[in-house]
Amino acid sequence: MTGMQNKVEKKLKEKAVRPTAMRTLVLKFLLERGSAVSLTDLEDALDTADKSTLFRTLKTFEQNDLVHTIEDGSGKLKYALCTETCNSDTDHHHFHFTCQKCGETYCLPKQQMPKLDLPLNFSVLEVSLVLKGICAECN
Amino acid sequence: MTGMQNKVEKKLKEKAVRPTAMRTLVLKFLLERGSAVSLTDLEDALDTADKSTLFRTLKTFEQNDLVHTIEDGSGKLKYALCTETCNSDTDHHHFHFTCQKCGETYCLPKQQMPKLDLPLNFSVLEVSLVLKGICAECN
């Protein structure tokens, strides 16, 4: 019963997600990891759990705004924790960074969406911005 | 031997792609369509052609800067013609718009990339921006 455990279970209850053993495990992994994870990442890390269970766990987290999804061009959908500095759950602006060397994907801190030229009568509801380059670790 | 045919074959030769019947067909379709197409779109439209052939045709086009790829979140990779107003082939800024109603994906005209806050020691080599909303047609 570590502090980590408590933090994890508190976070789950906060979002009205029943804290099963599986979910605690997955959320703990997400917290420790700090970057976005794919379903495959989870499968590899938590090899006791079944793929479908992990899949449904992530879906549950997503529905309850614990995580949001990112398409970073890797071909795998990634999931990242929603934090205070990430505005993905509130408005619909998604800013992410993918390192082309290590493959890690990070949420970028909340920031103003720059204005863009758009054809007439196009209306924007959502913005997804992925920066690709080299992260601090790999630089 | 229409004007269209000539235009298509000229475009192919311009990029040093041998103008086979198949490639002419595909390029013609891309030109007429005006928006980005997926492999499945092509399969449906040109049902005489085999999937693998279409796939390899698109790859060839991509390698020779006739088209560029877009991940618009539809789960299918899309291909769009490189034009003068699209800067995807020259620099590495990709601006696209996906209509959430009709599913069409369009290249947005070349424009200045806005400055963004980035963590220390992160360097950006490529930018991919996808706006999602409703297009003029659907509005």
Next chain:
DNA sequence: CATTTATTTGCAACCCGGTTGCGCTTTTTG
């Protein structure tokens, strides 16, 4: 408590977009 009911999990199978090996056909080259 004991039992009914709902939720969660694991397994297997499936779907679909993308990709490859290979043999046949067509085109290019010498």
Next chain:
DNA sequence: CAAAAAGCGCAACCGGGTTGCAAATAAATG
């Protein structure tokens, strides 16, 4: 014209994602 190269179609495969179903676990009810 023959040899070599390029293009094409078919079938099969791969991997990420998804679903149906039955067993296990947890919650609710009498």
